[in-house]
Amino acid sequence: MTDKGKEKLLIAVISIVLTAALSIPGTLIASKPSLTQNIIQLPDGQTVNADEIAALQSENAALRDSLAAQTNAALSNAAQPTTGPTTTKAPATQHFIDIAPPHDAFHANCYSVLDISDRRFFVQAGDSFVMSGKKYYNGIVWLGGTDWDREEPYSIHLLDGKYTRLEGTLGHIDGTQSKDSSLLIYYDGVFKYEKLLSGELEPEMLILDDLQGVKQLKFRVPRVSWTNYGLGNITLT
Numbered sequence: 231m232t233d234k235g236k237e238k239l240l241i242a243v244i245s246i247v248l249t250a251a252l253s254i255p256g257t258l259i260a261s262k263p264s265l266t267q268n269i270i271q272l273p274d275g276q277t278v279n280a281d282e283i284a285a286l287q288s289e290n291a292a293l294r295d296s297l298a299a300q301t302n303a304a305l306s307n308a309a310q311p312t313t314g315p316t317t318t319k320a321p322a323t324q325h326f327i328d329i330a331p332p333h334d335a336f337h338a339n340c341y342s343v344l345d346i347s348d349r350r351f352f353v354q355a356g357d358s359f360v361m362s363g364k365k366y367y368n369g370i371v372w373l374g375g376t377d378w379d380r381e382e383p384y385s386i387h388l389l390d391g392k393y394t395r396l397e398g399t400l401g402h403i404d405g406t407q408s409k410d411s412s413l414l415i416y417y418d419g420v421f422k423y424e425k426l427l428s429g430e431l432e433p434e435m436l437i438l439d440d441l442q443g444v445k446q447l448k449f450r451v452p453r454v455s456w457t458n459y460g461l462g463n464i465t466l467t
Contacts, residue, residue, distance in 0.1 A: 325368040326396065326464035330387040333446075337373040337383035341366075341462075359460050361401035361433045366462025370449065371403055374411075374457040384450040389466075394442045398464035400425065401433035402457075409454040413461075416448040417441075427451070427459050436461060 269277050327342040341357050358365040372383035402408065408429020415423040415438070425436065441447070451459055 323465045323467045326387070326398070326466050327368050327370070329466065330389060330447075332385045333388045335385040336381050337375050338385040338449075339371040339373065340385065341369050341371070359462065360404045361399070361460055361462065363404065364433070366399060366460065369398060369460055369462035369464050371458055371460040372413075372449070372451040374406065374409070374451075374454045376455055382450060382453045384448060386446060386448045389441065389444050389447055391443045391445050393444075393466045394439065395467040396436075396438040396441060396447075396464060397467075398436050398461040399433045400427075400431075400436040400461050401459070402427070402429050402431050403460050406458040407454075407456040409457040411452050411454045411457065411459065413459065414450040414452070416446075416450070417444045418446050419448070429457065431459075433462075441466075 269279055325342070327340050331342065332338065332340055339359075341359060358367050359369065359371050360366070370385055372385070375383065400413065410429065411427045413425040413427055413436075414421065415425070423438075438447075449461070
């Protein structure tokens with residue numbers, strides 16, 4: 231490139247810088263005092279003020295720094311996690327008898343995998359019972375008793391409103407008589423459900439999925455002599 235070409239290129243660059251500076255909102259070039267020092271005359275007779283160009287370059291740099299800072303702040307705020315409502319993790323599934331052994335019971339044998347044996351309420355650790363040839367653990371067996379028993383089998387369990395769902399397998403206990411009865415279920419002392427029981431009953435699932443807020447759960451089986459029914463592998467969620 232010739233010297234004359236370089237001069238024209240320099241003039242073009244200076245013109246672009248001045249135009250950009252004047253186009254920036256808030257740039258008050260007119261309010262600056264006239265700068266009469268460091269006047270440079272180009273070979274074609276045009277003059278430029280080096281001090282004025284330096285001042286404009288300094289302002290442009292400051293504006294760029296301010297824009298960069300605002301951009302970084304916006305990106306940082308966007309990266310912050312959104313604060314939402316606090317959620318409570320649902321309780322894990324747990325074995326029923328382990329966490330809710332009988333608070334009160336009569337003619338009800340309870341089986342737990344934990345060592346919480348209690349002769350008063352017949353909680354037997356590590357033992358099992360059999361329905362249709364299959365062993366079941368962590369459950370309850372309601373004993374039919376004899377014809378002269380004055381009270382019906384029942385068991386009461388404290389849930390304290392901590393759980394929402396119970397699942398277990400309901401059936402007839404092998405080796406006992408096969409008289410029909412029913413399982414009566416109470417929430418906080420109020421009758422809720424009745425499940426018919428039969429000596430021919432094959433083990434089936436019993437699901438209570440509306441325990442939210444229930445503090446006391448009671449099972450009762452009207453007395454039928456020498457006929458036992460059970461609820462095994464009971465879980466609470």
